[in-house]
Amino acid sequence: MSAVEHAVKPSRWPAYMDIVQGATGLFLVLFMWTHMFMVSSILISKDAMYWVARMFEGEPILGKPYPALVSGFAVFILSLIVIHAFLALRRFPATARQYNTMNKHIGNLKHSDTTLWYVQVFTGFALFFMASVHLYQLIFHPSNIGPYASSDRVWSGMMWPLYLIMLFVVELHAGIGIYRLVIKWGLFLGDNPKRNRHRLHVLKWILTVFFLVLGLATLGAYMKIGYEHAHQAGERYSPSWQDPANAAHHE
Amino acid sequence: MNTIPVKQVEAGAGEYRKLTVNIFRHNPQDENSVPHMDTFEVEEADSMTLFILLNEIRENQDPTVQFDFVCRAGICGSCAMLVNGRPKLACRTLTQELPQVLNLAPLPGFELIGDLSVNTGKWMRNMSEHLETWIHNREQERDFCELEEKMEPEVADKIYELERCVECGCCIAACGTAQMRADFVGAVGINQLARFKIDPRDDRTDADFYEVLGTEEGVFGCMTLLGCDDMCPKELPLAQQIAYMRRKMALAEV
Ligand code: SF4
Ligand code: SF4
Ligand code: FES
Numbered sequence: 109m110s111a112v113e114h115a116v117k118p119s120r121w122p123a124y125m126d127i128v129q130g131a132t133g134l135f136l137v138l139f140m141w142t143h144m145f146m147v148s149s150i151l152i153s154k155d156a157m158y159w160v161a162r163m164f165e166g167e168p169i170l171g172k173p174y175p176a177l178v179s180g181f182a183v184f185i186l187s188l189i190v191i192h193a194f195l196a197l198r199r200f201p202a203t204a205r206q207y208n209t210m211n212k213h214i215g216n217l218k219h220s221d222t223t224l225w226y227v228q229v230f231t232g233f234a235l236f237f238m239a240s241v242h243l244y245q246l247i248f249h250p251s252n253i254g255p256y257a258s259s260d261r262v263w264s265g266m267m268w269p270l271y272l273i274m275l276f277v278v279e280l281h282a283g284i285g286i287y288r289l290v291i292k293w294g295l296f297l298g299d300n301p302k303r304n305r306h307r308l309h310v311l312k313w314i315l316t317v318f319f320l321v322l323g324l325a326t327l328g329a330y331m332k333i334g335y336e337h338a339h340q341a342g343e344r345y346s347p348s349w350q351d352p353a354n355a356a357h358h359e
Numbered sequence: 360m361n362t363i364p365v366k367q368v369e370a371g372a373g374e375y376r377k378l379t380v381n382i383f384r385h386n387p388q389d390e391n392s393v394p395h396m397d398t399f400e401v402e403e404a405d406s407m408t409l410f411i412l413l414n415e416i417r418e419n420q421d422p423t424v425q426f427d428f429v430c431r432a433g434i435c436g437s438c439a440m441l442v443n444g445r446p447k448l449a450c451r452t453l454t455q456e457l458p459q460v461l462n463l464a465p466l467p468g469f470e471l472i473g474d475l476s477v478n479t480g481k482w483m484r485n486m487s488e489h490l491e492t493w494i495h496n497r498e499q500e501r502d503f504c505e506l507e508e509k510m511e512p513e514v515a516d517k518i519y520e521l522e523r524c525v526e527c528g529c530c531i532a533a534c535g536t537a538q539m540r541a542d543f544v545g546a547v548g549i550n551q552l553a554r555f556k557i558d559p560r561d562d563r564t565d566a567d568f569y570e571v572l573g574t575e576e577g578v579f580g581c582m583t584l585l586g587c588d589d590m591c592p593k594e595l596p597l598a599q600q601i602a603y604m605r606r607k608m609a610l611a612e613v
Contacts, residue, residue, distance in 0.1 A: 118570045122579040123609045198575075199582055206539045213467075213538045216444030221585040222535050292583040294602025301599045305585075 129195035130289050132188045137282040139185065144319055148326040154255035154333070158347045161253045175250035182246040186239075193236045200229060224284045231281040238274045256337055256345040263334025264341040268327065275323040283316035375403040376459050380412065382424060383464040386473045396462075397421070409449035409463070410438065413475075425474035433592065436525030439466055439532070440475045446529035448592045466532040468541070479528040486544055490571050492551040497562045510559060521554035521600065523593050530597060533586035542576045546587035546597040549578055553600040556607065565611035573608045581605070 146164075150157040164181075165173035201207045214223055245261075246253075252261060262268045287308055290296060298304050337343075378401045385394035399416050410431045417424050429435040431450040438449040441464040442457065454461075469477035486492075530546040531537045537545045552572055555561045572578050581601055588598040 118573055118613050120573075120613060122575050122577075123569075123573055123611075126579045126605070127609055201539055209538050210535055213535050216441065217533060217586060218444065219533070219584075219586050219589060221583075221589070225535065225582060225584050288583045291585070291598055292581075292602060293606060294599055297599050297602070301596050302588075302594075305588075305598065 125195050132192040133285050133289055136188055137286045140278060140282055144323060148322050150329045151325060154345055155347045157255045158345055178250035179247050182243045186243045189239055196232055228281055228284045231277045234277050235281055238270060254345050256343060259330045259334035259337055260341040262330040264338050268331055271327055279316050279319050283312050287312040378403050378454060379460045381462045384474050387471050403454050407454045409452045412454055425476045427476045434525060436527035439527040439529050446532040446590050448527060451592060466528050468531045468538055469528060483526045486548045490544060490548050490552055494561050495563045496560060518554055518558055521550055524550055524595055525593060527592060529590050529592055530587035533590035535584045536580055536582050543580050544577055546601060549604050550595060550597055550600045553604050565607055566613050569608050569611040569613050572604060578604045578608050
């Protein structure tokens with residue numbers, strides 16, 4: 109392609125970037141919600157959570173748990189976050205002047221979807237760091253997932269303040285993000301876009317509240333177990349269906 | 360939808376509120392002019408619009424206040440201004456829907472002519488020339504003796520719905536993206552191209568539209584803040600049209 113052609117031909121990049129930003133965002137939201145359901149298995153029982161954790165290590169298929177699978181998946185998620193954040197960054201106000209304009213604009217307008225965007229910018233920024241810490245931990249200690257191991261990490265490892273803040277930040281960011289994504293591409297707007305958008309807005313808040321409540325209950329459960337288990341932190345959980353004598357062998 | 364509901368109420372003196380109206384004042388032509396707010400007291404009247412209110416101020420209190428009006432019926436789009444921070448058409452805004460203290464400011468994002476008057480025309484013309492918001496027909500010369508091709512009534516309705524845009528600029532003033540990035544074409548531009556895209560008389564392909572709209576200043580710059588959709592005084596389905604163009608542009612072959 110000649111230089112002239114190159115200069116004249118419109119670039120596909122803006123389209124790709126918009127699509128990839130949306131697609132990574134969508135995947136991350138769906139993953140995050142699934143993750144929340146998995147983690148909340150502790151609310152059912154320790155055995156349930158144990159089973160879920162071993163399943164993700166591939167035990168039902170591979171015969172024995174491979175924690176490296178968790179590491180690998182965490183790396184994958186982290187790279188999605190990096191791509192998503194990189195693409196989202198170009199939307200951030202870049203100069204003091206733009207921040208100023210935006211602050212004034214938001215203050216003047218008192219318009220919820222615009223204000224929510226600001227929330228998204230700040231939660232996204234915070235999330236990038238918090239998720240990195242969380243994932244780093246998982247990538248290098250993938251086998252530390254289990255009813256006791258996780259609880260010890262939460263309580264004795266003092267991770268709960270991070271998880272508590274991250275819960276709110278991630279649920280806000282994800283809820284707002286997926287609402288905006290759906291409208292951005294015009295899904296579910298039907299023949300009455302204003303009414304349907306309002307419904308989507310309500311649905312978004314219901315989802316956010318639901319996951320916040322579930323998340324708080326789950327975190328509370330881990331904290332409680334971790335607190336009670338603190339004097340023997342480090343010891344692993346053996347599911348009730350296993351002979352305790354074999355537990356060491358299995359882990 | 361364009362008429363203001365007139366409610367005749369018999370009212371005695373002192374029954375209406377005294378409105379405090381703060382108006383942004385500045386004349387960019389005058390070197391000595393410092394931007395500031397002037398305060399006026401006006402007694403509200405029944406079915407009073409901001410158009411009536413501003414004219415009363417100009418007639419009885421300060422003849423130098425600048426603002427634009429042409430049709431006073433929500434058709435020309437020249438009277439848009441920020442009313443307590445939100446863009447509105449002054450001629451279609453009833454004072455009874457507003458609090459007792461009003462802050463009126465010119466639309467941000469446009470060249471200021473003076474006080475409340477801004478040059479939306481210049482902005483719109485720029486946008487229109489950039490996006491080429493007119494019919495592009497390969498047919499060189501139209502034979503005006505021939506009957507025009509028929510158009511499906513549904514298509515005509517759809518075009519008409521989008522054609523209602525009065526280029527008032529409210530969607531630009533209400534858009535965080537447009538406020539941050541001056542070269543963003545805004546909902547008004549995207550909506551107008553959507554209007555030509557569904558028009559069968561326009562021969563442009565998606566690739567042609569992509570050339571002007573498939574950029575970060577075009578549809579991919581929109582962050583879906585939806586101020587435009589919520590504040591368009593003509594209630595155009597802007598969110599939907601932007602999404603429509605985004606889908607088309609995302610799939611366009613270039
Ligand atoms: S789209 Fe609506 S707000 Fe924007 S210029 Fe047209 S009429 Fe005004
Ligand atoms: S949706 Fe938002 S960013 Fe897009 S044009 Fe409307 S106000 Fe601007
Ligand atoms: S004066 Fe024409 S729209 Fe208000």
